[in-house]
Amino acid sequence: ETGVTQTPRHLVMGMTNKKSLKCEQHLGHNAMYWYKQSAKKPLELMFVYNFKEQTENNSVPSRFSPECPNSSHLFLHLHTLQPEDSALYLCASSQERGTENYEQYFGPGTRLTVT
């Protein structure tokens, strides 16, 4: 309903698995974001892409690997995760950054559990 969809909505994976989260926006935006929301910390920015170029990596461990093939799609590739990575992963999009500020539109999130 926000124009940002995320799949899967729920994911359970073992520490040795490799999985990917997908985000798609239908709003014509050029900036896309990954956030982590856990029970222990406020919403944390992970990555930002502006016109498909990564502009922000907020000291995220390399076991999280983002990919932005075009302005409408964003992926988060996961491998060798730890139990503390269990959280809600939120994708967002906005109009392009740089000269103006615009609100972000969030997807419903993927609830990730690492066992």
Next chain:
Amino acid sequence: GESVGLHLPTLSVQEGDNSIINCAYSNSASDYFIWYKQESGKGPQFIIDIRSNMDKRQGQRVTVLLNKTVKHLSLQIAATQPGDSAVYFCAENLFGGFKTIFGAGTRLFVKA
């Protein structure tokens, strides 16, 4: 040891009353501020924003106040309704920048 979750401040109001949610932001250089609402099972949803050259902005049933002197934001909701029950986050940005910093959030309960 036992894991402890984030303890969110909680505000409980009667339906029809006005609500005021407060937020202290961290960076004195931030010049764009946003309030988001997050309902259970959903992502955050934009409510209202304000730039640092303003101290007040009104929307439909909502008003944001900005006090840069003490780095304080507030969100006022008029005639609070049960559908307003959610977690409310303030967020700050440097104008034109990419990094948005979110506050911990406040949980609003509306009693019918």
